[in-house]
Amino acid sequence: MEITVVQGDVTEIETDVLVVNLFEGATAPGGSTGAVDSALFGLITQLISDGEITGEESESVLIHTPNSAYPDFKPSRVLVVGLGPEESFDLNGVRRVSASVIRKLRLSGARQAATVVHGANDANSAGSDGAGSGGGRLIDPAAGAQAVAEGSLLGSYRFDKYKTVDSKRRPDIEGLAVIAPNSSKLGAIEAGVEKGIVYSLAETLARDLVNEPANKLSPADLAAVAEQVARDSGIGCTVLEEAEVSELGMGAYIGVAQGSDRPLKFIHMSYEGDPSNEGNNLWLVGKGITFDSGGISLKRGAGMGKMKGDMGGGASVIAAMQAISHLKPKLNVHAVCAATDNMPGASAQRPGDVVTAMNGMTIEVDNTDAEGRLTLADAIGYALSKGAARVVDVATLTGAARVALGDGVSPVFGNDDELVGAVLEASKSVGESMWRLPLDPVTKRQNSSRIADLKNTGGMGGGATTAAHFISDFAGDTPWVHIDVAATSMLDRTRGWTPAGATGVPTRSLIELAMTLGG
């Protein structure tokens, strides 16, 4: 789908379907909707008083407006979509509504569509503010246009490359035009749409990688994707092989990898946005388990297929680099992903083994299924050895994250209030919910081992927290944030702008974070 921006009167746009909107309970349509209503001789007002249009969020009514009946009205059809209550409408509302609209449009058979920026309340003529706007906050045109692009692109996402026989599949909308009703907002809307496309294409890449089956995405395949992204974006990418990783002393990472026949790949991408100021950097570290069987501490069979997505953190940091290199913040950004399978091969590590991480700490491997923190320990050790000033790690780390916060909110931990605050702020502005949990000293003790410095499991209670404490021991005093996306990286059913399957979370948050730190 191609998204463009057009300036003009909504009644004059030649398109298959024109999308306008209505807040819940509004009786007199204003703005662009009002202009359409007038051109259709009060048809929308009539449908409101008939009770067919209520303005409930994502409710939609398709009106056919043939040229023979309305010679002065160019669009062939009009889709009136509900925005819900005006008081609570926000950018996430724009994303949700845009996602539901794009799926409705697909079902309508339309090829081309045009949409207003929901909630920006533009009338179709310059200078007019649109009647019936009430007291709600207006959506900013640039941010609103970005949210329309994101909702449309992310909401129409499908992963169907392996379907060879599906006759019912509806084709995607070919072109979506975002309407700038007057020239004063044209630039803002164009910039917003452009940004929304960049953010969404990155999140889409992350989704594709998570949805990809493990037999199609090995550590080597993931590394090849990172190298391709780096080439296309003109940034650096180094991939270390097992011999080099071993040379660096990454015993925790190697312990995980040794149970698989597919070789590990340690991926390091680098974008230099502030080359004269090397310390101004952000290191994004993503868990990259291309399949997590649990290893010798084998997982049960039910649902194990989902563990193809255990590289969701890695996917998000690689994908974020694609957007960051495009948007060029004044900040050096690195992405690291210690990619490997976690398999129970003949040379797999055993529960009870002790491994030594790159920073010299020894770890008792109590459970080989707690492999993510082992690989992160060495990935963070590597980042610190290269002079990381800030580390943000993203990992599908613990089933306990779902127990704690469900599948709509990712738990966040950190040792630096400023960096934690920046991450939470970024997540909020892109609509990827996160919530900080404490790193309390009582729970930390659950990681202590009788025979080594640390144990890779924390026993009963606070599973997301003990995992975060484990990682914090490798981050040391360096400002560090950990985002556990185990529950939020994949969804069982469609929600808002996220179709069932991979969500791509938290790719847009990472991009936004880099943009604010380097702004």
Ligand code: BES
């Ligand atoms: N990859 C899993 C966590 C996970 C669970 C991700 C469900 C997505 C959905 C991780 O490697 C794991 O197995 N964690 C264990 C840790 C335990 C053995 C201490 C868990 O959460 O059960």
Ligand code: MN
């Ligand atoms: Mn595991």
Ligand code: ZN
């Ligand atoms: Zn895992």
